[in-house]
Amino acid sequence: MEIDRRAFIASLGGPAVVALMDHEAKAEALEHYMEEKLDEMVAAQQPEKFPTVAEIEAQIETRPFRRGAGSVFTGQRGQNVKIIQPMPAKPTLKDFFELRFAPANHVLQSATRAMKTGMSEEIILACLLHDCVLSLIKPDHGWWGAQLFEPYIPEKSAFAIRYHQTLRFFPDEEAGYEYPDQYYRIFGHDYTPPQYIQDTYKMLKNHKWYMEPRLVTVNDLYAFDPNAKVAIEPFLDIVGRHFKQPKEGLGYDNSPSAHMWRTLARPDNPL
Numbered sequence: 001m002e003i004d005r006r007a008f009i010a011s012l013g014g015p016a017v018v019a020l021m022d023h024e025a026k027a028e029a030l031e032h033y034m035e036e037k038l039d040e041m042v043a044a045q046q047p048e049k050f051p052t053v054a055e056i057e058a059q060i061e062t063r064p065f066r067r068g069a070g071s072v073f074t075g076q077r078g079q080n081v082k083i084i085q086p087m088p089a090k091p092t093l094k095d096f097f098e099l100r101f102a103p104a105n106h107v108l109q110s111a112t113r114a115m116k117t118g119m120s121e122e123i124i125l126a127c128l129l130h131d132c133v134l135s136l137i138k139p140d141h142g143w144w145g146a147q148l149f150e151p152y153i154p155e156k157s158a159f160a161i162r163y164h165q166t167l168r169f170f171p172d173e174e175a176g177y178e179y180p181d182q183y184y185r186i187f188g189h190d191y192t193p194p195q196y197i198q199d200t201y202k203m204l205k206n207h208k209w210y211m212e213p214r215l216v217t218v219n220d221l222y223a224f225d226p227n228a229k230v231a232i233e234p235f236l237d238i239v240g241r242h243f244k245q246p247k248e249g250l251g252y253d254n255s256p257s258a259h260m261w262r263t264l265a266r267p268d269n270p271l
């Protein structure tokens with residue numbers, strides 16, 4: 001074990017105090033200090049204790065909202081919701097990123113990683129959009145997310161968004177995807193995905209587009225870096241090439257998902 005001399009001397013009260021100690025007292029202090037450090041190191045290596053499904057369920061009635069509520073509908077960390085800025089008359093994807101999906105760190109960091117690792121533009125776009133629908137609703141966010149974006153993006157990107165939700169439960173070592181610790185925290189360590197997810201996985205394993213959603217999971221970042229500076233700007237070219245922005249604005253083009261965009265635009269509407 002390495003000794004940080006400065007920290008050790010400081011823990012004894014500084015060099016002046018140490019100078020007054022006899023040899024035996026110093027040896028004893030050093031031994032004591034090393035024992036403490038060793039205990040700290042052991043404690044740091046203890047595996048994290050993840051909750052069980054039952055423990056997570058027991059928390060349901062401790063909250064004034066359900067875990068599945070989209071983030072624009074709940075206050076952050078138990079606080080009241082805030083006034084949100086109105087959307088412009090003909091909102092674009094960039095407007096939604098800035099006014100409804102913000103801070104969007106997770107998707108921006110995932111898309112940044114996808115860009116750095118040389119993914120196709122369809123995959124970079126899918127990574128950029130894959131969790132945006134969590135602002136609206138959380139359960140089955142793969143299906144909801146795909147539906148929200150489907151009228152505007154390439155089929156492969158929508159496929160990747162729809163099925164990343166399923167594949168994230170199933171490790172694929174070859175592709176470089178491990179089951180994330182984050183899911184032990186969110187779902188419980190003894191969680192088993194429901195039958196429809198298992199069936200969807202079976203279908204995907206033999207699908208020619210398996211790698212599309214798989215690459216979204218590979219670039220999905222669970223260790224969020226709070227200091228990483230990310231922005232939508234580096235992706236605007238890809239958005240421009242692959243996202244069919246309706247001229248009427250998102251929400252007003254009568255597409256199959258227009259009402260979803262309007263709900264995001266005006267989440268304070270009571271009916």
Ligand SMILES: [Fe+2]
Pocket residue numbers: 130131141164165
């Ligand atoms: Fe996701």
Ligand SMILES: [Fe+2]
Pocket residue numbers: 106110130131220221
């Ligand atoms: Fe994600």
